[in-house]
Amino acid sequence: MTIHKMRVALQRLVLLVLLVSDFLQLCTSTPVLAFNNRSSLNLAFMRIGTSRSRLMEAARAAGVTNLVQLKDMICKSELESVDLGLSASHNFLSSGKSEEAVRELLAVDKSLDTCMKNFMGDEDEEISTRIHQLRPIFEKIRHSVSSAVDLIDRSSRRSGVEPQESKNLEINPRLFQSVGSADQTVVDEVADETPSAMADDDGPRSWGPQEESRSASTNSFSLKHLPLPPAIPSIMDEMMNVDYCSPHVELYGATATIRMDSSCGGKFHSRSKYSSGVFSVRMKPPQGASGASSSFYISSNDEDPDLISFDFIGNHPNRILTSYAVHGKYSGTLQTFSMEFDTTAKLHDYTIKWDAESVIWMVDNRVLRTLRSSSQLQELDSDYPRKPGHVYGYLWDASDMNWAGKINWADGPFEMVYADLRTTSPLAVGQWHPPPAAPDPSAAASGFHHVPVPLRPIVIDYCGSNIDIQDSENHHEFSILFDSLGCGGRIKSLAKYSTGMFSGKVKCADGDTSGLLTSLYISSGEGNPLQDEIDFEFLGDNKGIVQTNFYVNGVGGHEQWIDLGFDCSQGFHAYAIHYNTHSIQWFVDSKLVRTVSQSEQVKLQDSFPVKRMRMYASVWNASGVENGAWTGPWRGGDLPFVAKFSDLTIQSPLP
Numbered sequence: 063m064t065i066h067k068m069r070v071a072l073q074r075l076v077l078l079v080l081l082v083s084d085f086l087q088l089c090t091s092t093p094v095l096a097f098n099n100r101s102s103l104n105l106a107f108m109r110i111g112t113s114r115s116r117l118m119e120a121a122r123a124a125g126v127t128n129l130v131q132l133k134d135m136i137c138k139s140e141l142e143s144v145d146l147g148l149s150a151s152h153n154f155l156s157s158g159k160s161e162e163a164v165r166e167l168l169a170v171d172k173s174l175d176t177c178m179k180n181f182m183g184d185e186d187e188e189i190s191t192r193i194h195q196l197r198p199i200f201e202k203i204r205h206s207v208s209s210a211v212d213l214i215d216r217s218s219r220r221s222g223v224e225p226q227e228s229k230n231l232e233i234n235p236r237l238f239q240s241v242g243s244a245d246q247t248v249v250d251e252v253a254d255e256t257p258s259a260m261a262d263d264d265g266p267r268s269w270g271p272q273e274e275s276r277s278a279s280t281n282s283f284s285l286k287h288l289p290l291p292p293a294i295p296s297i298m299d300e301m302m303n304v305d306y307c308s309p310h311v312e313l314y315g316a317t318a319t320i321r322m323d324s325s326c327g328g329k330f331h332s333r334s335k336y337s338s339g340v341f342s343v344r345m346k347p348p349q350g351a352s353g354a355s356s357s358f359y360i361s362s363n364d365e366d367p368d369l370i371s372f373d374f375i376g377n378h379p380n381r382i383l384t385s386y387a388v389h390g391k392y393s394g395t396l397q398t399f400s401m402e403f404d405t406t407a408k409l410h411d412y413t414i415k416w417d418a419e420s421v422i423w424m425v426d427n428r429v430l431r432t433l434r435s436s437s438q439l440q441e442l443d444s445d446y447p448r449k450p451g452h453v454y455g456y457l458w459d460a461s462d463m464n465w466a467g468k469i470n471w472a473d474g475p476f477e478m479v480y481a482d483l484r485t486t487s488p489l490a491v492g493q494w495h496p497p498p499a500a501p502d503p504s505a506a507a508s509g510f511h512h513v514p515v516p517l518r519p520i521v522i523d524y525c526g527s528n529i530d531i532q533d534s535e536n537h538h539e540f541s542i543l544f545d546s547l548g549c550g551g552r553i554k555s556l557a558k559y560s561t562g563m564f565s566g567k568v569k570c571a572d573g574d575t576s577g578l579l580t581s582l583y584i585s586s587g588e589g590n591p592l593q594d595e596i597d598f599e600f601l602g603d604n605k606g607i608v609q610t611n612f613y614v615n616g617v618g619g620h621e622q623w624i625d626l627g628f629d630c631s632q633g634f635h636a637y638a639i640h641y642n643t644h645s646i647q648w649f650v651d652s653k654l655v656r657t658v659s660q661s662e663q664v665k666l667q668d669s670f671p672v673k674r675m676r677m678y679a680s681v682w683n684a685s686g687v688e689n690g691a692w693t694g695p696w697r698g699g700d701l702p703f704v705a706k707f708s709d710l711t712i713q714s715p716l717p
Contacts, residue, residue, distance in 0.1 A: 105209075105210075105213050106155060106163075106209075106210045106213040106214050106217070107152070107155060109206040109207070109209045109210035109213065110148055110151055110152050110155070110167075110206075110207075110210050111152075112206045113148055113170070113203045113206045113207055113210075114145075114148050114149075116199055116202055116203045116206070117129055117132075117141075117144065117145065117148075117203070119199055120132060120196050120199045120200065120203075123196055123199060124136075124196060129141070129145060133145075136177070136196075137176075137177035137180070140173040140174070140176050140177040140180075141173070141177065143169060143170070143173040144170050144173050144174060144203075147166045147167065147169050147170040147173070148166075148167075148170060150162075150163075150166045151163040151164075151166040151167050151170070151210070154166060155214065160214050160215075160217070163214055164211050164214055164215065167207050167210055167211050167214075168211065170203075170207050171204050171207050171208070174200050174203060174204055175204070175436075177200070178197060178200060290486065290493050290494060291339075291486050291487060291488065291489070292486070293340070293342070293484040293485065293486045294484065294485050294486070294487075295316060295482065295483070295484050296316065296332070296483040296484070296485065297315065297316070298313035298314060298315065298316065298317060298318045298330075298480075298483070299313040299314055299315070301332060301333055301334070302318065302330045302331065302332055302333065303330060303331055303332075303333055304328065304329070304330050305328075305329040305330060305331060306326070306328065306329060307325075307326040307327060307328040307329075308328075310322065310323075310325075310326060310327060310328040311328040311329070311330050313330065316481060316482050316483070317479065317480065317481045317482075318330060318455055318479075318480040318481075318483075319477055319478070319479050319480070320356075320455060320456075320457040320477065320478045320480075321475050321476070321477050322348070322351075322354065322457050322458070322459065322474065322475060322476045322477075322478075323471065323474050323475040323476075324471045324474070327354075327456075327457040327458040327459060328456075328457055329454060329455065329456040329457075329458075330454070330455050331363075331452040331453065331454045331455075332452045332453040332454075332485075333452075334452070334485075335450045335451060335452055336360065336450060336451065336452075336453070336485065336487045336488070337448075337450040337487075337488060338416055338417045338418065338487060338488050338489040338490075339415075339416060339417075339485055339486055339487030339488060339489050340413060340414075340415045340416075340485070340486040340487070340489060340494055341360065341413065341414045341415075341416070341453060341483070341484075341485055341486075341487075342411065342412070342413040342482075342483070342484045342485075343358055343411075343412055343413075343480055343481070343482065343483040343484075344409040344410065344411055344412070344480070344481040344482050345358060345372075345405075345409065345410065345412055345478070345479065345480055345481075346405075346406060346407075346408060346409045346410070346478070346479045347374040347376070347379070347405055347406045347478055348376065348406065348457070348476035348477050348478055349379070349406040349407075349476075350376075350406075350473050350476075351376035351406075351469065351473070351474075351476040352376045352377040352466070352467030352468060352469060352470065353376050353377070353459060353460060353461035353466050353467045353468050353469025353470075354375075354376035354457065354458070354459065354460065354466065354469060354476055355373065355374070355375055355376070355456075355457075355458055355459075355460035355463075355466050356373070356374045356456065356457045356458075356478040357371055357372065357373045357374070357454065357455070357456040357457075358371065358372045358412060358414075358453075358454070358455055358456075358480065359371030359372065359373075359453075359454050359456070360414065360416065360451045360452070360453055360454070361451045361452065361454055362449035362450060362451040363451065363452060363454075364449070365390070366389040366390035367387060367389075367390055367449070367451075368386075368387060368388055368389065368447035368448060368449040368451065369385075369386060369387040369392075369447065369451070370386045370414055370416055370421055370447055370451075371383075371384070371385050371386070372384060372412050372414070372423065373385065374405055374406075375460070375465065375466040375467070376460075376466055376467055376469070376476075377466055377467030378400075378526075379404045379405055379406045379407075380400050380401050380402075380403070380404055380405065380531065380533070381398055381399065381400050381401070381405075381522075381526075382398070382399045382401060382405060382425060382430070383396060383397075383398050383399075384396070384397050384398075384399070384423045384430065384431050385397070386421065386433065386447050387447065388444065388445055388446060388447050389444070397430075397431055397521065397522075398521070398522040398526045399425075399430055399431075399519045399520070399521055399522070399556070400518075400519055400520040400521075400522060400529075400531050400553075401425070401518070401519045402516070402518040402519060402533075409479065409481060410425060410426055411424075411425065411426050411427065412424070412425055413425075413427075415489070415494060415496070416447070416489070417489045417490065417491050417493075417494075418435060418448075418491050419434065419435055419491045419492075420432055420433060420434045420435065421433040421447065422496060424496060427496070427497050428499070429496050429499075430519070430556065433446070453483070453485070455478070455480050457476070457478040464527075465526075465527055513713065514563065514565065514711035514712065514713040515711060515712060515713070516538050516709075516710065516711055517538070517555055517566075517677060517710035517711065517712060518538075519556050520540075520553045520554075520555075520556075521553060521554045521555070521556055522551070522552075522553055523551075523552040523553065523554060523588075524549070524551065524552060525549040525550060525551040525552075526551070528542060528543040528544070528545060528549055528550060528551045529541070529542055529543075529551045529553060530543070537708065537709065538708060538709055538710065539706065539707070539708040539709075540553070540706075540707055540708075541704050541705065541706045541707070542580075542679070542680070542681040542704070542705050542707070543681075543702050543703070543704050544571070544578060544681050544682070544683070544701070544702060544703040544704075544705075545701065545702045546698075546701050546702065548683060550680065550681035550682045550683070551680065551681060552588070552678065552679070552680035552681075552682075553678065553679050553680070554588070554676045554677060554678045554679075555676045555677040555678075555712065556676075557676070558586070558674035558675060558676050559584075559674060559675055559676075559677075559712065559714040559715070560674050560675075560714075560715060561641060561642040561643065561714060561715045561716045561717075562584075562640075562641060562642075562675075562712055562713055562714030562715065562716055563638055563639070563640050563641075563711075563712070563713040563714070563716060564584050564638065564639045564641070564675075564677045564711075564712055564713075565636065565637070565638040565639075565649075565709075565710070565711050565712075565713070566582055566636075566637060566638075566679070566707055566708065566709060566710035566711065567634040567635060567636050567637070567707065567708045567709050568580065568582055568598075568600070568630065568634065568635065568637055568679075568705070568706070568707055569630070569631065569632075569633060569634045569635075569705065569706040569707075570600050570605055570629075570630040570631040570705055571602075571631060571681070571703035571704055571705045572631050572700070572703075572704075573699075573700025573703060574697055574699055574700050575602035575603075575605075575631075575700070575703055576602050576603040576685070576693070576694035576695055576696065576697050577602050577603070577683055577684065577685030577690060577693050577694050577695060577696035577697065577698070578602035578681065578682075578683060578684070578685075578693065578703055579599060579600070579601065579602060579680075579681070579682055579683075579684035579692075579693050580599075580600040580602075580680075580681050580705045581597060581598065581599050581600070581678070581679065581680050581681075582597075582598045582637055582678075582679050582707070583595060583596060583597040583598060583599070583639070583677075583678050583679075584596050584639060584641065584675035584676065584677050584678065585675055585676060585678055586671075586673035586674060586675055586676075587676075588676075588678060590616075591616045592615045592616050593613060593615075593616055593673075594612075594613060594614055594615070594671035594672065594673040594675065595611075595612060595613040595618075595671070595675075596611075596612045596613075596639050596641055596646055596671060596675070597609070597610060597611045597612065598610060598637050598639070598648065599611065600630055601692065601693045601694070602684075602693045602694055603693055603694025604694075605629045605630045605631050606625065606626055606627070606628070606629060606630075607623050607624060607625055607626060608623070608624050608626055608630065608637075608650070609621055609622070609623050609624075610622050610623075610624060610648045610655070610656050612646060612658065612671055613671070614669035614670065614671050614672075615669065617669070620658070622656055624648070624650065624655045624656065626650065634706070634708060635650065635651055636649075636650070636651050636652060637649065637650055638652075640716070641671070641675065641716075642716050642717065643660065643672070644659060644660050644661075645657055645658060645659045645660060646658045646671070658670075677710065677712055679707050679710065681703070681705045683696060
């Protein structure tokens with residue numbers, strides 16, 4: 063026993079030496095810390111000058127000769143504010159008034175943001191075209207303004223060498239917000255169902271040189287040259303504090319275990335606070351623990367906290383919940399994933415990457431979700447988590463919450479395991495990217511024509527408690543319940559596909575389902591007004607037909623009704639959509655029932671879908687559409703309704 067303790071002590075000493083060594087190397091080698099006051103201010107002047115030059119570039123791009131004419135064309139008050147703000151910031155900086163200069167630059171950024179948002183949907187085709195041409199230039203101006211703010215802030219806070227806060231190594235967050243891409247809306251790349259979401263969301267993807275260039279190319283000082291801070295392994299009993307029920311929280315070496323029984327669960331948090339970073343941990347939630355909720359999260363833990371989390375609920379061991387909060391507001395941020403594995407069976411790798419540009423949630427090196435900030439200027443972003451926070455582990459009884467199930471203490475005690483927590487912090491924009499996506503094994507097996515693969519993981523958009531998923535080795539089935547509260551449900555694929563065969567079996571709900579709509583379809587982004595979409599839609603007032611339809615840039619009107627020859631609620635039948643650049647084909651029980659070709663659409667001077675699509679299935683009350691003329695008036699006497707789906711597969715790409 064004594065030898066074991068000596069070995070552990072020696073390991074801790076080695077880790078501590080490595081930590082100090084890596085941190086000292088970081089401090090002495092980081093180019094940011096080598097800037098002195100004067101050079102930082104000189105660079106800030108250059109950024110402001112560049113911004114003013116780009117205003118003239120914008121005028122030329124709009125086809126006018128000077129800034130006055132550009133103001134008369136669009137955004138007169140906003141561009142006037144930009145022009146005056148850039149001049150004022152230059153003058154304030156020349157006079158040594160850094161705070162005033164920063165205030166003017168923040169106002170410049172806000173004015174540009176307002177201009178683009180106000181004219182994004184302008185119905186005037188000429189103005190809309192010119193705004194589209196000006197947008198990249200305005201974004202470059204915002205990048206330069208962001209960089210200038212960064213440099214001024216750095217200079218004002220530096221006295222020879224950048225000060226370090228030795229207790230918890232907290233770094234000024236804006237120091238790591240310099241020159242990355244500044245999107246115009248907070249964008250959730252999996253949950254993209256709001257009109258504010260960007261239409262070019264492609265979901266999970268690999269990051270490479272192009273993205274690195276996008277994050278760094280607008281500044282002569284490239285963030286890719288910053289050394290990535292070392293990944294610091296956590297010695298749990300030395301780097302964590304227990305919040306409550308200390309006898310139930312075991313911190314030892316690289317492992318933390320929370321044990322829950324009828325008396326209590328437990329929670330721990332890091333002693334250090336972080337303003338950015340990559341936080342990776344291996345976790346195994348408790349098995350057979352219906353009613354239990356367990357979490358790994360980062361939180362400011364104040365009155366109105368910012369928070370980023372992974373959560374697990376005991377009654378759905380295949381599900382992973384991701385969410386975030388900003389100033390205590392959680393509404394609409396939850397995104398649930400049904401995985402192809404049982405999260406409680408063994409340890410899996412979970413990662414949260416968080417910097418000024420984006421939050422990324424990863425499982426086993428696969429990106430599940432990306433949230434992008436609206437601006438890297440902290441003062442202009444109210445929808446993105448930015449407050450520094452501690453790292454937490456938590457296990458508790460959620461039986462009273464109605465969404466985790468009911469706990470049976472006779473099956474306890476229950477254990478949540480955290481292992482090998484590693485923290486890379488602080489993190490500058492552009493320093494870290496997810497690993498490349500793993501090659502698709504079906505590609506090697508079948509050449510260009512991939513074999514059909516089950517729809518996994520499944521993204522649950524809403525009403526997760528109404529969606530029941532049953533998996534076996536050779537069969538995948540799930541149901542969507544429409545309840546008396548008016549909630550149905552919707553699921554979708556994690557990734558988007560440019561072509562493919564999207565197949566599944568459907569059994570419509572029994573009873574008088576007038577007003578109910580059950581759908582199996584593909585869409586570039588449900589809820590986006592410019593979506594492309596291809597549908598099978600089962601209308602609740604007539605179970606003997608299915609409606610086929612497609613949309614291009616949000617415009618439908620291509621309905622065609624197919625006589626099924628059977629009642630869709632009496633059993634499972636197979637439905638498939640074949641989609642490529644040449645045609646769309648709809649199949650029922652392997653029989654081709656409709657074809658639309660791209661060439662025919664051209665002849666008809668009509669449009670054809672071209673966007674990448676996700677696969678969807680949903681159930682909802684559509685009786686309000688056309689006052690019930692589409693799916694029938696709502697009666698609901700046979701509630702609840704249950705629609706069933708099975709063996710949803712995707713075969714992609716296709717020629």
